[in-house]
Amino acid sequence: MARFSLLREEARRAWRELRGSELSPERGAAAVAIGLFIGSQPIFGCHTPLVLLLCFWWRLDAAIAWVAANISNPFFAPALLTAEVQVGAFLKNGEILRLDEAVSHEDAWAQFAGYMFLGAPAVGLGLAILGASITWSVVSLRRRFVTSAARGPSPYRLPDDAPVWFKAVERIASRYCPERGYSAAQRARFHYTRIKLVSDPVAKLVADIAGEQPGALGEVLDIGTGAGQLPLLLLDLGRATRVRGFDWDEAKIADAQRAAAGLPAEMWRADAREAELGMADTVLLIDLLHYFRVDEQDRILQRAAAAVRAGGRLIVREADPSRRLRSVMTAIEEAIFTVLRWNRGERIRFRHPKEYVEQLEALGFQCDVRAAWGKTPFSNVLILATRPAEEVGAQHPC
Known part of the structure; x- marks a missing residue:
């Protein structure tokens, strides 16, 4: 029982650390912005570690940021990558790509990868600004209409029967x-x-x-x-x-x-x-x-x-x-x-x-x-x- 209580308290502490302090419009907007920007970058496998590191360092809500970073999930990834390639092509050539034209396998890898890495930061920045704006508005409205005493995370306390x-x-x-x-x-x-x-x-x-x-x-x-x-x-x-x-x-x-x-x-x-x-x-x-x-x-x-x-x-x-x-x-x-x-x-x-x-x-x-x-x-x-x-x-x- 003592071990179960200890594990339960540790899980609660881990969750509080992930959430940081009380969610404000600014903290929520920043967390969503970081999550969307990082999640939009073609650095697969690094999204979660980067989100957790930055949110822990700046005391942002890592749970919200992690959800936002999952914009690159299998359902949205095709559209996201296409948008990044097209934005990159526009920034480099001044026009979007004609995807109905035939292109060789080698040319696709060479061109599309370059366009994607050029367009990803721009798309990520746009999504971050949009997501931050929406989050700031939603959290502000929630704080306005939901009245509650200001409270931070409850202090961590080991169970009395802990070793x-x-x-x-x-x-x-x-x-x-x-x-x-x-x-x-x-x-x-x-x-x-x-x-x-x-x-x-x-x-x-x-x-x-x-x-x-x-x-x-x-x-x-x-x-x-x-x-x-x-x-x-x-x-x-x-x-x-x-x-x-x-x-x-x-x-x-x-x-x-x-x-x-x-x-x-x-x-x-x-x-x-x-x-x-x-x-x-x-x-x-x-x-x-x-x-x-x-x-x-x-x-x-x-x-x-x-x-x-x-x-x-x-x-x-x-x-x-x-x-x-x-x-x-x-x-x-x-x-x-x-x-x-x-x-x-x-x-x-x-x-x-x-x-x-x-x-x-x-x-x-x-x-x-x-x-x-x-x-x-x-x-x-x-x-x-x-x-x-x-x-x-x-x-x-x-």
């Missing part, structure tokens, strides 16, 4: 998106944080790695923390007593600092190759090492190990390049996010986990390698390296 884990994720994600005055970028960070923490198995693996007792992970240092969602979640769950994290991506650290406000947390911008680490009970190296050269990976690993207090642990997640299809999927995913600059790595260089294990065991750690891909198609493994509590001599970061 503790989901409640914690919701609290942390909400820190990235204030209730009032938030930007599209903050909304994107909010949704990314929720999806990342729920779908990525590493969050729960790390949270439960030392048991569920309060403060089980002690003071946590997250090297390459990104926007800081993982250490902040550990703090919210009570697994960590204090968290510190740094990353060289200035925008992500700015998000992390805002989210960490008022918590026993410290976030700062630094390079993993040079940052002052201090000491911690739990040190995290999650999806970081493969962005550096081999010699830099070794140096970062050694510095991270030296920052672990006696009896503490170093947790490393990296992809195993020997997992065949899983390894290929991981490499593709990392390459895409690096090209898109979501992950600001210098390169991608995966190594077999045993190379890290050998180094850590030489430093006196006891290592355990665990599968960390969960239900994902990737090849991630988790290396849990524990420093013996009876170790003699204090450790100092390099």
